[in-house]
Amino acid sequence: MYDIQDYQEALTLSEAAETLARNPRMRIIAGGTDLLIKLHGGQIEAAELLSIRKIEALSHIEKMPDGAIGIGPLATFTQITQDPVIKTDIPILAEAAVSMGGPQIRNIATIGGNVCNGATSADSASSLLALEAELTLISSRGTRVLPISEFYLGPGKVDLRAGELLTEIRILPQHYVGFGGHYIKFAMRKAMDIATLGVAVLCKLETGNILAEVKIGLGVAGPTPLRCLEAEAYAAGKVISMDVLNEVGRLAIRSAKARTSWRASKEYREHLIQELVPRALREAIVQAGGGEIA
Amino acid sequence: MAYTIVGKSVPRVDAVAKVTGKAKYTDDFFERDMLVGKVLRSPYAHALVKHIDTTKAKELPGVKAVLTYHDVPQIRFATAGHPFNLDPSHQDKADRLILTDKARFVGDAVAAVVAMDELIAEEALRLIEVEYEELEALLTPEAAMKEGAPLIHEDCPHNILSDRGFWMGNLEEAFLAADTMVEGEYETSMVQHCHLENHISYAYVDAHDRIVIVTSTQIPHIVRRIVGQALGIPWGRVRVIKPYVGGGFGAKQDACLEPLTAAMTLAVGGQPVKLNYSREECMIDTRRRHDFKFKMKSALTKDGKILGMHIQAISNTGAYASHGHSIAGAGGSKFRYLYAIPAIKYEPKTVYTNLPVAGAMRGYGSPQMVYALECHIEDIAKKLNLDPIEIRQKNLIEIGHVDPLSQNKIMSSGIRECIDKGKALIRWEAKKEGYRQQMGDKRRGLGMAAFSYASGTHPVGLEIAGARIVLNQDGSVQLQIGATEIGQGSDTVFAQMVAEVLGLPMDRVHVVSEQDTDLTPFDTGAYASRQTYISGMAVKKAAEEIKAKILDFTWGMTDIPAHALDLKGQNVVYKHSGEVVIPLEDVALSTYYDTVFAQPITSDVSNNARVNAVPYGVTFAEVEVDLKTGKIEILEIYNVHDSGTIVNPLMAEGQVHGGVSMGIGYALSEQLLFDPKTGKPLNNNLLDYKLPTIMDTPEIGVAFVETHEPTGSFGVKSLGEPPALSPAPAIRNAVLDATGVAFNQLPMNPQRVFEKLKQAGLI
């Protein structure tokens, strides 16, 4: 039995924004797969919920004329996995989406909820970070657009201000066109698990077997999903070799803030970063049109 | 032996009910004005309850009762689901109160609330004020046994619940005669059953002042007795009803919540009260598997004959005895039917700690023992540079062997054939050859392990079973058994047995799946892999009695002597030719309505089985270890079983799939974790407790070597628990083969594998 004191449904964005403005205790519920777990666990009590599931304008996935890809926050993971635009242009997000939960959860869980919940383990987050996604946030006061790297404030904490609603996740063409990518979800189970480490790597190649640009997003490597800027800077312009890849892995650890918990030790987490970043990069290189590295 | 229905993969008798949702489980029943019960649990691992103030909770609107230690009978009772023992010195350890005045683990029940709904009950729990006096928390057996440690139960010095072991043969002599000694230490983990349906029961007082309890249990008749004992009321005042059950694996071979549910209804004047544990509660306050630490030392000849074995074991039973006192003993007895070891000394210590209660769980001490034994045998083979399969073959027990302690006699054994079959299925020789020179980050290896087990508990426990059959007017029958269907398929197997004896198609055998202690014949329930073998004897006996009565009745109708008659295809036939004498339906109708001879045919039998039969089996596994991440992947796995006659091959295969999957979790990922300082549970939920999903489960190969067990009806032996026994050591041995590193601690999860490989210099 859930401790739900109030439940309302908004049919339009403005209705949602107004309801939130009127009642600051109101919480948004999308798929509910994070929220209900928190209610069950007692982290949230006496919940007052505003469902946004009936707002049709929030579940789109589309490519704009300028090449930007817009993803509505209500897009479910199943939708993302199967969407032709995503599969063609940013397959790394489809890889991340299919690694999430199980079929039933993917049918109901939304990407907006995944991002707004603020978990470092969120499977879409490291890919969205590597893709340098922009978030559109709307409230009765107006609209903000924020790079996803600025959205994460701390464990479970995001820059979602009172009355604000995420309305779109946008990926600009300069951040995906020409890139190959790969997501590795390292978890204890092959389904229904949170990542011990999530590694998203995108790369772009230049002729002559050169890494033009590399972008690395990590999940569960710190309190929030994070980018590995030092490793990325090192990689840019390097001729591909196993040594370079290993050095990228080594440098990625420097951006991480791994710690020991009963789930895994810091030492093991860092070892995994060092091992899996090059593995993901190797595959990303192939996806970007490069060759296999012996 | 050729049977018509026994040995056929007929569909489960409850399949349609279950897939259409018509099968009713405890939570599917509704009573008018049903209240909700909730438990207040101790936040401390070890603490005296100095004072409880329930005033505020009682004042909350919607609260019907608040119970504490003061409101329940001050009677210590035992919860273990064993048959009662008339000999007081063999009775289960009575160390529990319905609500305690001393918390012995984080989660121990110190108070309870009955309220109109769950939210009110939860709110009321928060309003109960408890003053605790914290005691030193003893979170390992070592801490619990050390000099001067506080006693968890005052009557158990050094917190040792039991240290009964055994010795056989002359171990000193064996040690002197040995060419080589091999020693090893092995450690298993705390795991939980994770049955699909959580523990749940509801209770009310009926118009005759009797307490009716509907509960998800494996042992309705035993629960009746335990509730009677716990409340100090005549056992006949308790009626226990067991509807469909969604799994138990031993966690429901125990009276976990029924005494409290009964106390709750009594506290509200008999109004129905439901107590429905959440998964989180279920994982800490029902039962778990005992974690064991073993020290083994073996005396060997240089060609690998085992002369003697010294086994020391420490078993962590947690806060209350439950089955603890018998599990180390059971683990120490059932492995003895595998290898002919002339001298064994077994020294177990079962120790109380301030952790959740360990109890019965599929295999009952044997998964732990088989793990240690089969790791040890592998280590011996390695040390002596012998083939691990040959060394096992060299030491196997033969048919005719009588165990000197239990006096159980081996009358059938297919263990050699199981080994041969497993070896062929996995293509052992070819793969071994291929994996000789491996380089790179991923290494493959092969391993196997064998086991012996038992069918029921004889001679340690009473093995009584009851069955009742009624012949209907149309020639169909009802079958009632005291044995409980909990998902394993026993109803179907019993129906097949009846159909076989009476010459009926399956749809003419109606099984009454529900057990009700007022109505059902006495049987102690689903545990110890006993039902097909033990309860099967009662079922066959009941069916044979019906058959004899039908043939006798037909004799009266036709003048053909019963001994010349048989039943086949719903007819009474001539035994010698099969020629139809009279349709069974006509006979059945006459038994009801013949104006002179009418006497409806029933049978109601009980069977006290004073025998045991030993099932055997093996696991063969092939793994791939990622040396860089510590991940172990099972590429192929086969379980081959000798369980005598297989009554229903498809269901038997399902049983093996479930057991192997449980064994894989035991080997690689499952483990209950607690804060080492406070004893607080860290992962009592299915996200953090790594029960494998179907995606983590490889294709499981299953094969049977069918023997005919003379003591079993239709030649059966047990298959319930055995599939879970040998996967973990087989996987461990495969990892040893792949990496050269011996993992002597379960589970072999990536973090642990990483640490070990690093130690070994492989990372």
Ligand SMILES: Cc1cc2nc3c(=O)[nH]c(=O)nc-3n(C[C@H](O)[C@H](O)[C@H](O)COP(=O)(O)OP(=O)(O)OC[C@H]3O[C@@H](n4cnc5c(N)ncnc54)[C@H](O)[C@@H]3O)c2cc1C
């Ligand atoms: C069994 C199970 C398995 C899971 N497995 C995974 C997994 O493998 N990987 C993974 O990453 N996660 C997993 N999760 C977590 C969860 O499913 C995901 O985070 C999911 O994406 C959350 O989406 P939702 O729509 O259900 O969010 P909700 O629970 O509805 O909301 C989550 C949070 O986001 C806020 N929110 C939602 N939408 C908006 C919006 N548009 N604007 C502002 N705030 C918003 C809500 O207020 C709430 O705080 C799992 C959960 C379960 C129950």
